[in-house]
Amino acid sequence: MPEPLLELRGLRKRFGGLTxxxxxxxxxxxxxxxxxxxxxxxxxxxxxxxxxxxxRPDEGEVVFAGQRVTDWSFxxxxxxxxxxxxxxxxxxxxxxxxxxxxxxxxxxxxxxFRFFRPAHLEARLxxxxxxxxxxxxxxxxxxxxxxxxxxxxxRQLELAVALAMEPRLxxxxxxxxxxxxxxxxxxxxxxxxxxxxxxxxxxxxxMGAVFALADRVxxxxxxxxxxxxxxxxxxxxxxxxxxxxxxxxxx
Amino acid sequence: xxxxxxxxLPVLVLAGLAAAPFLGFDTGFAYTLMARAMILGMAALSLSxxxxxAGLVSLGQAAMLGIGAYAVxxxxxxxxxxxxxxxxxxxxxxxxFALVTGAVSLRTSGVHFIMITLAFGQMAFFTAxxxxxxxxxxxxxxxxxxxxxxxxxxxxxxxxxxxxxxxLAGTWLLLSALIDSxxxxxxxxxxxxxxxxxxxxxxxxxxxxxxxxxxxxISGLAGALLANATEFVxxxxxxxxxxxxxxxxVILGGVGQLYGAILGALAIVLLEEWxxxxxxxxxxxxxxxxxxxxxxxxxxxxxxTAPPRRRRAPPKAAAPKAATLEARADA
Numbered sequence: 032m033p034e035p036l037l038e039l040r041g042l043r044k045r046f047g048g049l050t051x052x053x054x055x056x057x058x059x060x061x062x063x064x065x066x067x068x069x070x071x072x073x074x075x076x077x078x079x080x081x082x083x084x085x086x087r088p089d090e091g092e093v094v095f096a097g098q099r100v101t102d103w104s105f106x107x108x109x110x111x112x113x114x115x116x117x118x119x120x121x122x123x124x125x126x127x128x129x130x131x132x133x134x135x136x137x138x139x140x141x142x143x144f145r146f147f148r149p150a151h152l153e154a155r156l157x158x159x160x161x162x163x164x165x166x167x168x169x170x171x172x173x174x175x176x177x178x179x180x181x182x183x184x185x186r187q188l189e190l191a192v193a194l195a196m197e198p199r200l201x202x203x204x205x206x207x208x209x210x211x212x213x214x215x216x217x218x219x220x221x222x223x224x225x226x227x228x229x230x231x232x233x234x235x236x237x238m239g240a241v242f243a244l245a246d247r248v249x250x251x252x253x254x255x256x257x258x259x260x261x262x263x264x265x266x267x268x269x270x271x272x273x274x275x276x277x278x279x280x281x282x
Numbered sequence: 283x284x285x286x287x288x289x290x291l292p293v294l295v296l297a298g299l300a301a302a303p304f305l306g307f308d309t310g311f312a313y314t315l316m317a318r319a320m321i322l323g324m325a326a327l328s329l330s331x332x333x334x335x336a337g338l339v340s341l342g343q344a345a346m347l348g349i350g351a352y353a354v355x356x357x358x359x360x361x362x363x364x365x366x367x368x369x370x371x372x373x374x375x376x377x378x379f380a381l382v383t384g385a386v387s388l389r390t391s392g393v394h395f396i397m398i399t400l401a402f403g404q405m406a407f408f409t410a411x412x413x414x415x416x417x418x419x420x421x422x423x424x425x426x427x428x429x430x431x432x433x434x435x436x437x438x439x440x441x442x443x444x445x446x447x448x449x450l451a452g453t454w455l456l457l458s459a460l461i462d463s464x465x466x467x468x469x470x471x472x473x474x475x476x477x478x479x480x481x482x483x484x485x486x487x488x489x490x491x492x493x494x495x496x497x498x499x500i501s502g503l504a505g506a507l508l509a510n511a512t513e514f515v516x517x518x519x520x521x522x523x524x525x526x527x528x529x530x531x532v533i534l535g536g537v538g539q540l541y542g543a544i545l546g547a548l549a550i551v552l553l554e555e556w557x558x559x560x561x562x563x564x565x566x567x568x569x570x571x572x573x574x575x576x577x578x579x580x581x582x583x584x585x586x587t588a589p590p591r592r593r594r595a596p597p598k599a600a601a602p603k604a605a606t607l608e609a610r611a612d613a
Contacts, residue, residue: 083481109483121481123474131478134471137464138483144492149462196482 034097036061036200036230037113042081042091044074044254051077052088053254059200064222064231066241069251075234076118078251079204082232083115084108096199110138114198118205120185124178128169128188131177132160135195163195164188167221183214190221200230207237219243242266291584292454292541295548299447303440313439315555317511320446321504323547324453326531328500330543331457333532335466336493337473341396341525342383342403346376346498348520350505352410355422355515359415365430369506376502377495379406384494388487403522410517421516428510436510446507450544453500458540460496469493534575536582545583 035058044052051074059065067075080086082093084105093101100108109115123131130151136159137143137150150156164170167187172180177188186206193201206222207215219240225231226244235241241248242262249259250271258268265271299316302308307316325347332338353372362368383402390398416422427436436442460466472479472486479486509515518524527550535546553571557564579585 104485106480106483106485109481115481117477117481121475121478123471123478125474126471130467134467134479134484135482137467143464143468143484143489145464146466147459147463149459150464150467151462153464192478192482 033060035059035094036063036096037082037232038092038094039082040092040094042078042088042093044077044081044086044088051254052081055091055251055254055256057249057256057259059230059232061199061230062227063246064226064233064244066233066235066245066248067251068235068238068241068248073251074254075251076204077254079115079202079232079234083113083202109196109198112197112199113202114193114196114200115202116186116189116193116204116206118208120182120189122177122185122188122192124176126177127174128164128177128180128184128191129157129160129173131188132163132191132195133157135192136160136163139197160195163191166194167191168217183210186210186214186218190218194225198229200232201225203231203233203235205235206233207235207240215240288539292544295541295544296447296451296454299450300444303443308440310439313443314511315551316443317446318508319548319551320450321508321511322528322531322551323544324450324504324507325501326528326535326543326547327450327453327457327540328497328504329528330532330535330537330540331460331493332497333529334537334540334542335457335461335473336469336490338388338490338494339396339529340387340399340494340497341522341529342387342399342401342406343497343501343528344520344522344524345383345403345406346380346501347505347508347524347528348406348410348517349376349379350502350507351509351515351519352413352416352505353502354428354506354509355416355424358424359422363426363429365428365436368428369503372506373499373503376505377499379502380498381491381495384491384498388490388494400522400525403520403525407517407520407522410520416515419517421514421518424509424513424515427513428506442511449503449507454541454544457500460493461540465489465492530572534572534579534582536579536584538581539584542582542584549583 037059039055039057042052042055043050055078057065067078069075077086081088084100084103084107088101092099095108095111095113100111103111123134126134133150133156136156140155161170161173164173167190169184169187169191172184177185180188190206207218210218215237222231222244233241233245245262247259248262248265250257250265257270258265260268299320302312302316325343329340329343332340350372353375354368357363357368357371387395387398387402411419427434430436436445461470468479468484468489472484472489476486505519508519531546531550532543533546534549535542535544553568557567561567
């Protein structure tokens with residue numbers, strides 16, 4: 032078994048009396064899509080926050096590419112190759128699509144304490160940004176102000192930003208939320224094409240997409256991992272049926 | 283590119299200031315008025331970098347101005363009047379003050395940031411009031427203007443006018459370059475969406491601190507020039523009303539455009555002068571004019587001729603966002 036890209040060891044997080052992450056341990060291998068599913072309020076987004084560094088766990092460790100990153104800040108983890116997307120779209124609305132992506136390219140190509148050369152004229156940044164936009168099918172929208180894009184386009188843009196970071200692991204928090212059927216199809220195809228290059232931790236409600244994409248699935252209920260297994264094992268697990276999927280969906 | 287048209291207004295204003303002495307505005311009175319507008323314009327430009335560029339609404343910029351002015355007074359008191367010492371010292375001292383106070387202030391955001399910059403400003407004000415060697419509350423009258431290579435160049439009205447004009451234009455060009463650079467891009471992204479900047483790997487704090495320090499140093503230089511223009515320094519230079527006035531200039535001129543600060547400074551200085559001739563109670567008219575301008579000139583004076591710049595956000599984005607605060611709290 033290859034060395035895991037991401038390893039969570041006994042993560043625990045409480046908000047007052049409520050335990051939202053309860054002894055969660057899981058791994059993401061290189062080139063693997065590991066999906067986390069669970070009912071609303073199961074603590075999926077809180078878990079993503081702890082992995083990305085926007086929340087600090089009360090107990091446990093986050094190990095990324097062999098390094099303990101539990102105490103690292105969110106930006107530092109991002110620079111180390113841990114890219115995350117957000118459940119609620121998170122872009123710079125006043126920037127063009129190209130500049131949104133170029134910002135991510137800039138973060139990994141040399142110092143940003145450069146004061147005199149206009150950043151929008153840096154061909155190296157723009158070329159890499161354009162390539163990332165084309166990778167998600169937004170090449171023709173490069174010059175559009177991000178704030179005026181459609182919801183689906185913003186989700187694609189966010190993905191392009193994550194890819195432009197050249198990360199090793201993608202943390203995707205419901206990347207399909209709010210996308211129409213056609214957009215979903217396109218995004219699923221896109222995510223499938225990314226699998227070889229990155230490890231992906233995918234939080235998603237769309238069961239069709241999860242079962243089509245995931246190598247392994249973990250089911251989170253009340254902050255605990257009930258089971259981790261292959262798609263087949265999850266489909267046939269009785270506890271999962273009752274806790275989450277419902278009998279109808281399995282029929 | 284629309285860039286050219288966008289630059290028309292500020293270039294016209296600067297050209298107008300350059301031509302003014304040849305168009306009959308070469309009386310002592312006119313020079314004094316223009317000097318005041320250009321110096322405050324420099325300080326307002328530096329504040330505009332913070333407000334429009336970084337989304338940092340500071341109410342303590344007068345402290346940097348005052349520190350620059352007091353540097354001139356203190357050096358004058360010590361017998362040092364060489365411009366090559368005085369002006370760098372003023373900028374350095376104000377920049378250092380900004381660096382230290384910024385390191386504390388920038389830990390906060392929104393209203394807290396406004397309050398803490400105001401508090402630091404008041405600290406500087408009371409410190410200046412208690413400097414008995416420099417006149418305390420009464421202020422300090424300079425023996426003469428700062429010397430350039432042993433000459434009294436700055437006492438020549440026309441020379442002083444063109445030096446100020448060059449420094450104003452230089453400040454504008456410098457800060458424009460800063461806003462457009464990689465550094466400025468991180469600053470602008472952090473203003474609009476700090477969480478997004480963090481997500482790609484930028485921690486906003488060091489970028490904001492550098493901006494705050496640069497703005498402080500420029501205001502310090504402006505303060506040193508102000509001391510030379512009036513040949514007098516007093517705690518009034520550091521009063522918080524002055525910080526508010528600078529903020530007015532930035533907002534009236536237009537937060538979305540750096541050069542708006544120049545327009546704002548010019549407009550307020552001229553309006554003050556004109557209204558005070560027109561009416562005894564001119565301040566009564568000043569307030570409503572400002573309110574009307576904020577209500578109806580959404581992009582400020584700069585917005586009259588130029589549409590809001592595409593790559594820069596509309597001024598409303600200057601308000602701190604919930605996401606920003608959330609990210610800070612989480613960090």
